[in-house]
Amino acid sequence: MEINISNAALKWFQEEVELNKGDKVRFYTQIYGSSPIQENFSLAFTVDNDPIDMYINTELEGITFFIEETDLWFFNGHNLHVDYNQQKDEIEFSYTVSSD
Structure with a gap:
């Protein structure tokens, strides 16, 4: 499994969420909504600088993006891709089958 953050998404996190080097972002599941x-x-x-059980992470410009082991089931063998949608002015998630 991999976490891929586009440069545009990284810039969005830095500007809109005001993240700095050393900050950590946790991706987690919600029990409402829908996903592919x-x-x-x-x-x-969420910004979470105290991870409990970081399973997978990626670091860009000193910012760590991660998923905890308790949320791994959500991905069901998929990689996470985070990008910025300029028209909607928000980040968006997409998924590809992991080769692991």
Whole structure:
């Protein structure tokens, strides 16, 4: 499994969420909404500088993006891709099948 953050998404996190080097962003599941890989569940994020059980992470410009082991089930063998949608002025998530 991988977490891929586009440069545009990284810039959005730095400007809109005001993240700085050393900050950590956790992607987690919500029990409402919808996603292409899990019906009735969606993905959200929070700034979480005290991870409990970081399963997978990626670091860009000193900012760590991660998923805890308790949320791994949501991805069901998929990689997470985070990009910025300029028209909607928000980040968006997409998923590809992991080769692991």
